Amino acid sequence: MQSSEDTIVADVETLSRVADVETLSRRQSGVRYPGWLALFCIWTLIGVLAFARHYLDTSAAGRHEFSLKELAEWLTCFYPWVLFAPVVFEMERRFPLNRQQWKRSVPVLFVFALAVSFAVMKCTQILCLILNRKADLHAVLYTLSPGEWVLAFFLFWNVAAAGAIIRTFIHLERQQRVAAELALENAKLETSLKNAELEALRLRLKPHFLFNTLENISALAEDNPKLARRMLARLGELLRAAVRRDYQAEIRLDAEIALMNAYLDVERVRFGERLHVDVEVAPETETALVPSLLLQPLVENAIQHGLRNVSGAGWIEVTSRKSSEYLVLTIKDNGSGPPDEMALGIGLGSTRERLMRMYPQEHRLFIEKLQNGGTLVYIQLPFRTRNASSNGSAAHSYRG
Numbered sequence: 001m002q003s004s005e006d007t008i009v010a011d012v013e014t015l016s017r018v019a020d021v022e023t024l025s026r027r028q029s030g031v032r033y034p035g036w037l038a039l040f041c042i043w044t045l046i047g048v049l050a051f052a053r054h055y056l057d058t059s060a061a062g063r064h065e066f067s068l069k070e071l072a073e074w075l076t077c078f079y080p081w082v083l084f085a086p087v088v089f090e091m092e093r094r095f096p097l098n099r100q101q102w103k104r105s106v107p108v109l110f111v112f113a114l115a116v117s118f119a120v121m122k123c124t125q126i127l128c129l130i131l132n133r134k135a136d137l138h139a140v141l142y143t144l145s146p147g148e149w150v151l152a153f154f155l156f157w158n159v160a161a162a163g164a165i166i167r168t169f170i171h172l173e174r175q176q177r178v179a180a181e182l183a184l185e186n187a188k189l190e191t192s193l194k195n196a197e198l199e200a201l202r203l204r205l206k207p208h209f210l211f212n213t214l215e216n217i218s219a220l221a222e223d224n225p226k227l228a229r230r231m232l233a234r235l236g237e238l239l240r241a242a243v244r245r246d247y248q249a250e251i252r253l254d255a256e257i258a259l260m261n262a263y264l265d266v267e268r269v270r271f272g273e274r275l276h277v278d279v280e281v282a283p284e285t286e287t288a289l290v291p292s293l294l295l296q297p298l299v300e301n302a303i304q305h306g307l308r309n310v311s312g313a314g315w316i317e318v319t320s321r322k323s324s325e326y327l328v329l330t331i332k333d334n335g336s337g338p339p340d341e342m343a344l345g346i347g348l349g350s351t352r353e354r355l356m357r358m359y360p361q362e363h364r365l366f367i368e369k370l371q372n373g374g375t376l377v378y379i380q381l382p383f384r385t386r387n388a389s390s391n392g393s394a395a396h397s398y399r400g
Contacts, residue, residue: 092167227269288327317331355381
């Protein structure tokens with residue numbers, strides 16, 4: 001039979017986190033340096049705003065004249081930056097203005113700023129001459145305008161500062177993407193490790209039950225072949241029922257009880273009238289979710305370790321009840337009690353490990369030696385159901 005601890009609810013949360021991280025890691029960078037069209041629009045807007053302020057100042061002084069030609073001449077101071085801004089961005093990227101490198105970068109950028117400002121000033125002069133249809137090449141080559149040079153120098157550092165901001169956002173976004181990819185790999189590794197651990201537990205649990213049952217059948221084969229055949233038939237029925245069942249990490253308690261009773265049918269063939277089992281299930285707990293194959297190994301422990309030294313009838317009681325927001329399960333027997341080392345077998349050890357993985361910090365599991373003899377196994381789990389409401393059926397009492 002196939003258990004599905006590898007799909008427990010904790011894995012669902014992990015896989016949900018994997019999906020979120022994958023979505024984040026696939027997002028392309030939303031921050032980038034502006035392209036040519038964006039630069040043209042930006043510098044046009046800056047030029048228009050600067051001209052508007054100039055126009056308002058001159059209008060307040062009594063000079064109220066406006067012409068598109070004057071606006072065009074004003075824009076010639078800004079349009080050269082459409083070509084030179086990418087160059088400034090690249091220089092700032094190579095010589096970044098950050099806390100670690102600004103002392104080395106500022107001198108280099110200062111010299112570069114002088115050269116770029118001069119080139120921008122000459123481009124502005126050329127555009128103005130073309131706009132005024134005065135192609136005086138001598139004036140363009142040898143005329144120096146300190147005011148325009150200072151303006152270009154000022155704009156250079158503004159462009160460099162903008163480049164530093166954009167580069168910082170790109171760097172942060174790249175770090176976020178790398179972190180997301182690392183988180184994705186970590187989540188996948190965590191899920192794979194958890195699946196491997198749970199698969200190991202599953203493989204330990206199934207042979208444990210099968211080997212014990214087969215050993216019992218082997219012991220009966222010579223002394224009581226008829227009883228051995230009956231026990232083997234019950235085992236086949238149990239395995240067929242388990243194979244047909246669509247195992248999940250958690251199943252309803254009533255389904256788990258049915259599976260436990262199928263196992264008990266196998267044991268009753270061997271023990272006969274010596275084995276008595278009472279199962280009391282509170283009605284509100286029948287639809288509660290519990291780990292699949294939770295009760296069978298615990299009942300098996302009660303039979304193998306608790307009742308093996310009992311000369312009379314062996315008695316096991318399995319109960320369930322709801323306590324606040326928790327489901328409480330108990331398994332009691334009238335056997336000789338747990339051994340001093342509390343080593344009640346691989347089934348209980350696997351159950352303890354499964355509960356720790358499925359309900360970390362949300363469960364309790366302890367074993368107690370009763371005063372009047374016997375053992376009590378106490379389990380407390382979060383009370384959860386697959387459906388919003390229970391079916392409200394009456395309490396069931398199974399007696400064997």
